[in-house]
Amino acid sequence: MVVSTKMALDGAHAAARAMQQINPDVLAAYPITPQTAIVQTFSQYVADGEVDTEFIAVESEHAAMSACVGAAAAGGRVMTATAANGLALMWEIVYIAASMRLPIVMAVVNRALSAPLNIHCDHSDSMGAREAGWIQLYSETAQEAYDNLIQAVRIAEHPDLLLPVMVMQDGFITGHGLERMEVLEDSAVRDFIGTYKAKYSLLDIDHPITFGAWDMYDYYFEHKRQQTDAMSKAMKVIVDVGEEFGKISGRSYGIFDAYAMDDAELAIIVLSSTAGTARTSVKELRAEGVKIGLLKPRVFRPFPAQEFVDALKGVKAVAVLDRSISFGAMDGAGPLFLEVCAALFAAGLKTKVVNYIYGLGGRDIFPQHFAQVASDLQDITATGKVKSLVSYLGLRE
Amino acid sequence: MPKQKATWKETNIAGLVFEPGSSAEYHTGTWRTLRPVHDMEHCTHCMLCWVYCPDSSIIVEDGRWMAFDYDHCKGCGICASVCPAKVKVHEHTGKEGKVIQMVLEQD
Incomplete structure (x- = not known):
């Protein structure tokens, strides 16, 4: 109970x-x-x-x-x-x-x-x-x-x-x-x-142990491989x-919180609190007949690449919202977008994916921004063309 | 000490070392590019090399110079630098100079 x-x-x-x-x-x-x-x-x-x-x-x-x-x-x-x-x-x-x-x-x-x-x-x-x-x-x-x-x-x-x-x-x-x-x-x-009960402890004086020892070219690589395996x-x-x-x-957790994704042709991917605004917007857009859904990842590391591929199968256009910039990355995109693109490309999916940078330094994001995103995604599916790979929401242009 | 040349599946997690005092089992001698060589006949057993060696790689028995510990000697050359004993023709190099001289590791 x-x-x-x-x-x-x-x-x-x-x-x-x-x-x-x-x-x-x-x-x-x-x-x-x-x-x-x-x-x-x-x-x-x-x-x-x-x-x-x-x-x-x-x-x-x-x-x-x-x-x-x-x-x-x-x-x-x-x-x-x-x-x-x-x-x-x-x-x-x-x-x-x-x-x-x-x-x-x-x-x-x-x-x-x-x-x-x-x-x-x-x-x-x-x-x-x-x-x-x-x-x-x-x-x-x-x-x-x-x-x-x-x-x-x-x-x-x-x-x-x-x-x-x-x-x-x-x-x-x-x-x-x-x-x-x-x-x-x-x-x-x-x-x-x-x-x-830690398996290894510095305080276990009956089993003395060295943590963080010198690790040269002959073992460091193996330890990094162990880390990525974990x-x-x-x-x-x-x-x-x-x-x-x-x-x-009474609250189960998985990798994503998916909202209205079952028959979605368009999808928005966004992390954390902004998913609340996005959910409200998706609900309103659905009421207008737009087949749009929301995917809120809970786990970013490890990156759920295969799970993204599965979740986005059948989706025609995807908007990934990033609240940070990977400076110097392709078109100044955000990290979530880059990882989603990598996952879809590696799986051979040709889904159109665009990136929106938003909310830097606490800049607010509003439902009308999601309406803009949905409208852009509809244009992409109608024309098959991406006008802007990376765009900015709420920025004074 | 982890198994030598252990694969990533075999080696200890995070490089933990479970045996105290096991650093002697790690052969730092493999880092050496210059190798000290010693002329026993002309050595005075003054032990200056033993005093100065930073890696405890001069093996001494009963107050007499015995050998280099090539498993741990990194070839820094301090022993050759401080050695006060002279030879006309070195047992290993054939050169005039000190009782301890440095040669290329590959030679």
Whole structure:
């Protein structure tokens, strides 16, 4: 039986609540807008004795991730949270956490990277970290941020994976927007995640072990191959954990959230909170007779290439919306678009795909933008021609 | 120590090392491009090379110079540099100079 409490929480407080219920051994973090509410709220839980966590208030994000790596190598269940420039400052250790196969879970509240200075939402921070070897889950709502964080613990610690997981939510839009959501019982969360016994621990003095040793040209390559092998096993684990989570919460999770895709000829692909606006727009367009659907990926790393191919079979034209730019990429496209194109090309599909960059630095996106996208997709299917591979939504031209 | 030349399926996860003190099993001598050679007849067993060797690759027994540990000697040449003993014709190189001289690894 599912027992939960309905609460009004913003995404940051929802994430902090998940962390409180997870009750990690160590949490090392540094506050940065718009993630601050997570660390601040969690430190209150520590002060109030509501968790057993060793909370390390570090001097920087580089130190935060370094402390997480040490604590995880010592065998602890470890979490942290950051955003934007904080994630950028962690960079070196973000890669090391993944390469050392330490199942750290990190909440990322997406925010634009400087410069110019901007504290609002886009995905330039976590998208930049897409090659770091972390599993990446994107959340549309506070509920999803909460649910994904709980699942992330199980995914990261799965013995086939031992990979760190980032759980994203959109800065301010989700992070600071109050939402009605359901919080599980503490005991349900703790039963779901179970206790963590690290296979290898620096503190196991009966079995001394060296982590992060010198690794030359004769072994480094093999260890990278192991890492990519673990990533290739992650999708199944993510799906299995998502289904199991459904049993305790009533909310099952998969790779995508598909809306009106069954008979869709046109499709919009977009991550995180913007999927909410997109869903409303798709509903309105459907009422006007436009055969359009929405595909919201939850998992970006590992990239669900085959799943995209399956989901887009029969679709004539696709618009991929990116909240970040891969500077210098083909036509200045975004990372989600580039990956979708690669997946479709490798599968031999000739679907027309176009890219829209939107929402940089927190720029709002409105239903009329989706009407524009739908109209462009209709033109493409009518003429068979793509006028603009990469376009901008909400930009003053 | 992981199995030598282990495949990616066999090698330890993340390069973890499970045996303490196992670095001796990693043969850094394979990095060497120059190789020290020694003339035993003219060696004074002063042990300056043993003192200076950064890789503990001078093997000594009962206070006498015995051998190089070529498994771990990286060929840095410090032993040859500090060696104070002279020879007219070196046992290995045939050249006049010090008791320890450096030759190309491939020779």
